[in-house]
Amino acid sequence: MSKKVLIIGGVAGGASAAARLRRMDENAEIIMFERGDYISFANCGLPYYIGNVIDDRSKLLLQTPEDMKSRFNVDVRVKNEVIAIDPDSKSITVKKLETGDTYEETYDDLVISTGSSPLKPPIPGIDSPNVFTIWNIPDTDAIKGYLENNDVKTAAVIGGGFIGIEMAENLHELGIQVSLVEMANQVMAPVDFDMAQYLHKHIESKNVDLILNDGVKEFINTGNKTTVRTAGGKEIEADIVILSIGVRPNSQLAKDAGLELNDRGGVVVDDQLRTSNPNIYAVGDVIQVTDYINKVPTMVPLAGPANKQGRMVANNILGKSEKYNGTQGTSVAKVFDLTVANTGANEKTLNRLGKEYGKDYLAIQIHPGSHAGYYPGSQTLNMKLIFEIPSGKVLGAQIVGGEGSDKRVDVIAASIRFGASVYDLKELELAYAPPFSSGKDPVNMAGFTACNILDNDMETIRSEEIRDLDLDNTILLDVRTPVERTLGYIPNSINIPVDELRENLDRLDKNKTIVVYCAVGVRAWVAVRILMQNGFKVKNLTGGYSSYGALYYNDSEMISYSDGDISNSSQTPVSETTKSAPAEAAHPRQKITLDCTGLQCPGPIMQVYNAIKNINDGDTVEITATDMGFGADIGSWCRRTNNTLLKEEFDGKVTKVCIMKGMENQSVESASEFCAQGATAQQPAKEYNDKTMVVFSGDLDKALASFIIANGAAAMGRKVTMFFTFWGLNILRKENPPTVEKTLIEKMFGWMMPRGSKKLKLSQMNMAGMGTKMMRMVMNDKNVSSLEDLIKLAMANGVHLVACSMSMDVMGIKEEELIEGVELAGVANMLAAAEESDTNLFI
Amino acid sequence: MKLLIIGGVAGGASAAARYRRLDKDAQITIIDKGDFISFANCGLPYYIGNIVDDQKQLLAATPESMKESYNIDVKIRNLATEIDVKNKKVTVTDMDTKDTREEDYDKLIIATGSSPVKPPIPGIDGKNIFTVWTIPDAESIKDHIKKNSVKKAVIVGGGFIGIEMAENLKHLGLEVSIIEMSDQVMAPLDREMADLIHDHLKDQNIELVLGDGVKAFENDDKNTTVVTQGGKRIEAELVILSIGVKPNSKLAADAGIEVGERGGIKVSDKMETSAQDVYAVGDVIEVVDYVNKTNTMIPLAGPANKQGRIVANTIAGIDDFYSGTQGTSVVKVFDLVACATGSNEKTLSKFDMIKGSDYETITIETQNHADYYPNAEKMTIKILFNLPEGRLLGAQVIGGQGSDKRIDILSTVIRYNGAVSDLKHLEFAYAPPFSSSKDPINILGYLGEKFF
Ligand SMILES: Cc1cc2nc3c(=O)[nH]c(=O)nc-3n(C[C@H](O)[C@H](O)[C@H](O)COP(=O)(O)OP(=O)(O)OC[C@H]3O[C@@H](n4cnc5c(N)ncnc54)[C@H](O)[C@@H]3O)c2cc1C
């Protein structure tokens, strides 16, 4: 006699169970009830459909009821909601949502796979028309429809779990300004705070406004806008709000049927996925599972486990008694250009269960490259491995990094299933060729590092412990090279490069504990071994400054900066080179190109440093790098070392930056031409509307054009700064019209830029059509006749006219020669203005 | 304590660096006959193809940096010619001065690697014929291509170096033919898997000559004509010879150290040779086939590195051992990735294992990630497992992105002596850009159920 099996819920768990049942038993009667319109859809793809990454809606529908019927002979009843289970009579009550009629259906076995639903707490205003949750196809259609029919410029995503982050990313990709509000101190709860910091920094670098440690108190809806008011008093106005603050199991049905639930509402099942009633099984998000690592009950709403359980429950209904051994919580998410992946236990969970760092477990961080550094495109993997002591059993792993993060987590996830220890990780034989890995794969490296600790080769300390370090009894020893300290160092640390350590041991006090760090932990390890063998008490900062800098990236008190010896290298400090610049400028301009792809931090910065050291002020270096940190840090590095960042571009994998040596220098414009940037529109850090213009041309038409644009922009209410350098200065001179200075200009061209300067075409000033538009506006308004009129108008409009003091020196122009109302300043000033501008014109 | 190491690349350099960390006082000396130490030989084909553009990028360390960071003495262009295991001395010739001296040791590590096979085929010493093994090799190939504006190359041997060379030479715009004696390229793969590579190579306009060996090279002033046993004649300005390697074990054998039948130095699981205080690691040793527990030779960088670390631990008295090599490997073949681990069917048949009674295979064609997410790529996975237990014996993956991930997972399972039935329980990271909610590895586990 074949069974009659009813399944409630037709997506991941339910559909898997149905398909498997049919494959195993051709004669069973299988009915699947789904209250929604669709079955077996790809919920995990929904955010990407909203972001147009997945363009075809039909791709999300993996199977239709008709498919299920024809392929598996499963009776699928969509828009049929199960409203009651009666375990005694082994029957359920079903409501047809289209008609409201109800009917009953009996079963031999019942599978509950009702999943979970997004939490919607009773926050005032939560039902506003532009506040959405995302869980199924209708939700997605609603969001997509809203985006299409409204002019959505800003979004607030509430909740920084993987769905929130995927939504933030996808909305961002649509050009929407996104704020992400998270109540906890971190996004992505499955990873620990130290790992989440990498994500925070990255999310912020994408101009997503990340608000942590703050919950929503209220939504105030005014027509098309909703203002999110947080408990901390922040107000974020958004055109759309996405709520993704967690899920709760859909277990009311089970509860009403008297089935056992845990205190979080999860259905309790045995290891064969049977509920407290022997004929009722449950799978997926709705059930409580065993935490595979800690063997305690937990809830892990993920698609992989739901699918596996669905299949297993089918086997068990047909008498197989397979066991579900628990869930590790292996997961992965793409976060803009990074991947975050994890498996097993994190420290937060271990601590909650009373496990202590140093006593029950240890955690290390390493930063290997995704593949051989010399092969293009290698990206850093920030890896954290957690293991039990003293056994070395692997408890969990977390990775935030580039390509190949998911691979390493999967390898460790598999190892955990086999009960592996860190000793096993170092033995794993993984596939190596330069495009894929290194002779020692990152997983091996994690194993080696952990074994070094367990075998007492090395004692470690974590970045988070540095804050409370007893500095009276501890020496913080930085064994990197001095130049790396320009990227930041731990306050109060002393610097002895590892290669000089052997000769400098007498500088260290044997009575104190020495905390050693380098960039990633490798050189520190060499130093630790030297120090240990010389009788010092030593600890290695796990993950080195890379981990430290990430943990404290937004805590200025925990990071000091050195300006290195970059300024010294050019003999005189930069501020003093100002006067001697003309002599320096006599050198032909140089441009150095550096390919630092594949090099990991601090590789790129070292290369930049070395290049800059050997060139003259005003020369430029163009660097391509794949190290994510490089792109994030280079701007501030330039500022601190008094060099000028001319451009920075990122194409998703490679960062390209152009740096000019020096700041207070005459040749920003020519240098920038060197970087093939006749007109540069710098990527603004925030939404700024200000305009900055650098006018270095003395040609009348260009002078006219620059003032016309300036006036136009000022008329549009923009703050405009015009920065005059070189022959552009002539425009501001009192007596002489700029045209008479031709010979001087030609002469200067001669000695300033032997290779000649490319003049700007007008079209290059046509910034996204703005130039022309503004010009026309001014031309119509005013009957433009003379440059003088335009200058007066500009000044009246509040346009700042700034003369470059540096190039005045060069040109031999005195302050008295300039018209009234002109400010004098250096390039730094202009750059400060440029940073707050959305348009920078070089004219 | 004086540690002497012969050979300073993968195995030797790893051993030296590791040993220094364990013993600050030891005198550590590396001698190497080449011009460079610790270089990335695996990067050479990509250096030739200008994918890696700077020779310096291939140098993980230099003699100077070894001295500075590790206080290790490195003597390059020094050839070890004789080992006296009784008196613990090695005879060394400085290749520049031709001076010969003796270096004594307390412990000796032989990490002399392997060398490309150059059989006595007529004409094999022609000036257009190269092997790819060292940086100078790569430089001469690059030079040769530039100076003679080479347009046509023949690659003899379709192993991973041959294939990588084919890709890189093609990348430089050369016309490329591959001649391979067996009926397939990439010996670690089974024939039907290799066919996927054959098709792909042909799609890339690589001329593929299978089942045919080279009989002679006919060199004239400019060109070399490769003449095959089958009578084919292919004229080219460049010939790359990549038909396999042999261990550099003569030094050891001459010293009376025991070597296996294929010339690999025999070592214990602690990397000890038959001579007291002499150890060996890397391509030059015979290893245990992790799956079949027989002796074999597997010249790969990963194992060499690991063995280097183990030998350092052994010498320092730390308990460590090497449990064998699976032969996990991966190679990029233009847009495809070909990977293998453990045994293939050819190996199993050598052990007289019969399909259906002693072992079974499952092959699936699948996608690397959710197919509704853009750019899903096709992937073919084959696994081999024994009967009746189902223990995983080997795997091969050919596909696009994510192929290396799947081979690494399967290699990991093999390391833990896992069975097909374990595959379905493995819990992988899933989001649409990375995988499917039923990862291909899980599917293999499901499909395997029917055999048990
Ligand atoms: C936007 C989004 C992205 C995600 N991304 C990922 C990811 O990248 N990786 C990952 O591992 N997981 C992801 N998940 C989670 C994953 O989708 C779930 O863990 C999985 O779908 C759970 O399967 P389930 O069968 O338990 O429940 P569901 O798949 O949620 O199915 C439950 C079904 O039951 C129906 N139902 C409920 N009650 C009744 C009733 N009384 N009568 C009839 N029908 C009922 C519901 O309508 C629903 O369709 C994502 C989820 C979402 C929403």
Ligand SMILES: Cc1cc2nc3c(=O)[nH]c(=O)nc-3n(C[C@H](O)[C@H](O)[C@H](O)COP(=O)(O)OP(=O)(O)OC[C@H]3O[C@@H](n4cnc5c(N)ncnc54)[C@H](O)[C@@H]3O)c2cc1C
């Ligand atoms: C082109 C190429 C590509 C490769 N790609 C890969 C890959 O993608 N993945 C992979 O896993 N493996 C790859 N390999 C193989 C890998 O490089 C080797 O397995 C590994 O280098 C072996 O390390 P080893 O220390 O045993 O020997 P080697 O690295 O070869 O070092 C041996 C050294 O010993 C020196 N030596 C030998 N005899 C003497 C003597 N008598 N006196 C002094 N010095 C001596 C040699 O000059 C040499 O420098 C590749 C190899 C090549 C050549």
